[in-house]
Amino acid sequence: MDQPYQYRRRALVEPDWHRLPGWRDVTTEQWESAQWQRSHCVKNLRQLREVYGDLLDDDFYLDLERDQSQTATMSLLVPPQMLNTMVPDAVPDADLMRVDPVRRYMLPLASDRDPLWPSHPMASRDSLHEAEMWAVEGLTHRYPTKVLAELLSTCPQYCGHCTRMDLVGNSTATVDKHRFVLKPVDRIEAMIDYLGRTPGVRDVVVSGGDVANLPWPRLEAFVARLLDIDTIRDIRLASKALMGLPQHWLSDDVRAGMARLAAVANQRGVAIAIHTHVNSVQSVTPLVARAARAMLETGIRDVRNQGVLLRGVNTTAHHMLDLCFALQDEASILPYYFYMCDLIPGSEHWRLSLAEAQELQHAILGYLPGFATPRIVCDVPYVGKRWVHQCDDYDRTRGISSWTKNYRTSVEASDPDALLRRYPYYDPVSTLPPDGQAWWLEHGVLEDLPRAAWAGVR
Numbered sequence: 001m002d003q004p005y006q007y008r009r010r011a012l013v014e015p016d017w018h019r020l021p022g023w024r025d026v027t028t029e030q031w032e033s034a035q036w037q038r039s040h041c042v043k044n045l046r047q048l049r050e051v052y053g054d055l056l057d058d059d060f061y062l063d064l065e066r067d068q069s070q071t072a073t074m075s076l077l078v079p080p081q082m083l084n085t086m087v088p089d090a091v092p093d094a095d096l097m098r099v100d101p102v103r104r105y106m107l108p109l110a111s112d113r114d115p116l117w118p119s120h121p122m123a124s125r126d127s128l129h130e131a132e133m134w135a136v137e138g139l140t141h142r143y144p145t146k147v148l149a150e151l152l153s154t155c156p157q158y159c160g161h162c163t164r165m166d167l168v169g170n171s172t173a174t175v176d177k178h179r180f181v182l183k184p185v186d187r188i189e190a191m192i193d194y195l196g197r198t199p200g201v202r203d204v205v206v207s208g209g210d211v212a213n214l215p216w217p218r219l220e221a222f223v224a225r226l227l228d229i230d231t232i233r234d235i236r237l238a239s240k241a242l243m244g245l246p247q248h249w250l251s252d253d254v255r256a257g258m259a260r261l262a263a264v265a266n267q268r269g270v271a272i273a274i275h276t277h278v279n280s281v282q283s284v285t286p287l288v289a290r291a292a293r294a295m296l297e298t299g300i301r302d303v304r305n306q307g308v309l310l311r312g313v314n315t316t317a318h319h320m321l322d323l324c325f326a327l328q329d330e331a332s333i334l335p336y337y338f339y340m341c342d343l344i345p346g347s348e349h350w351r352l353s354l355a356e357a358q359e360l361q362h363a364i365l366g367y368l369p370g371f372a373t374p375r376i377v378c379d380v381p382y383v384g385k386r387w388v389h390q391c392d393d394y395d396r397t398r399g400i401s402s403w404t405k406n407y408r409t410s411v412e413a414s415d416p417d418a419l420l421r422r423y424p425y426y427d428p429v430s431t432l433p434p435d436g437q438a439w440w441l442e443h444g445v446l447e448d449l450p451r452a453a454w455a456g457v458r
């Protein structure tokens with residue numbers, strides 16, 4: 001029967017890294033070593049040229065350099081594993097790289113950005129106001145029963161669209177990053193102390209940054225202390241590196257350490273899960289599947305994916321379903337959520353309108369098992385994650401949707417109107433009809449607010 005999407009099982013393939021001049025002599029043993037991967041990450045244009053040589057032309061390198069010097073909110077950092085998934089089936093050239101989904105968000109080019117509206121007028125650093133909701137430094141208490149613990153501000157890879165561009169990674173030419181003030185050891189003590197005296201919190205997302213950048217003994221010690229707090233029932237470890245640097249999660253010390261934590265968690269009835277971040281089907285390779293299964297074999301409860309909807313990367317129903325089936329069928333990773341890209345500076349070319357996200361949610365229903373059908377969610381500032389069909393009101397001309405909430409965040413403890421108020425979310429201006437675009441132009445915000453967003457302070 002003819003269907004809009006035709007399911008077909010596809011075997012995963014590790015792209016051959018020998019097709020790239022800089023890695024012609026790299027052995028399988030080197031490739032599968034976490035240490036080799038970390039020491040050969042691409043951090044600048046010179047290193048990118050060493051990998052690709054003449055395969056890419058000067059225009060491509062200049063375009064990338066222009067983005068880094070004028071617009072980028074994240075510095076360059078791409079592990080070989082991720083770079084190798086760009087143009088996976090061919091010897092890359094500049095044209096193939098320009099349209100590649102992984103390249104589009106890991107190596108953003110100046111020419112990718114929206115020329116008129118690179119930032120939405122209402123975009124801001126820390127667009128989810130996480131730091132405002134810190135109970136103690138790095139511990140965001142935004143929902144009634146769960147918290148986010150930011151243990152560190154680095155990752156093995158830096159994604160161009162990172163929501164935490166305010167804090168994560170090195171400063172760029174346009175963004176002076178905020179820094180934690182407390183020493184790591186004091187920050188962790190403060191977090192554990194807060195969680196010990198706040199029994200209403202049952203769920204801790206251990207994040208950053210990416211926990212793969214924390215030396216394993218420190219991560220294990222932190223999780224072990226969480227396991228000692230008997231009101232904590234869910235612990236989720238956030239690591240994009242399960243995909244970007246699966247070699248880390250396959251290393252012997254990490255596997256042995258995770259097995260120790262899983263044994264204690266299972267004995268106490270606590271669920272430990274890894275939450276990863278895969279946006280494109282070509283990123284799901286045999287090594288990623290091996291890493292996910294290795295983690296499940298340690299005895300943890302689950303490995304789940306939280307992708308981000310990014311235009312030009314994954315925003316057709318076909319691509320999303322291919323990705324979800326690769327995760328679910330071939331890598332034992334549950335397709336759990338897709339987030340709409342947040343309202344940070346420089347993200348307009350990636351963001352979708354709410355209407356587009358609603359259409360995508362409709363288009364992917366019914367193909368995957370219900371438990372593996374990802375919800376597409378909008379993280380509404382001061383509200384939290386809402387399913388895209390939950391908005392109360394939607395002005396499609398100005399691209400403004402309104403949302404309500406059913407709990408207070410920590411900054412609204414004494415606000416009697418918090419649960420009555422409507423909170424706005426904004427579509428990309430370039431997706432609006434002409435009268436909607438004219439409305440935003442008329443209000444004069446194009447001139448001032450994008451700059452304010454870039455320069456904004458907490």
Ligand code: SF4
Pocket residue numbers: 154155157158159161162163164168208209210240241277
């Ligand atoms: S891995 Fe996560 S925290 Fe790190 S840069 Fe990417 S999106 Fe941001």
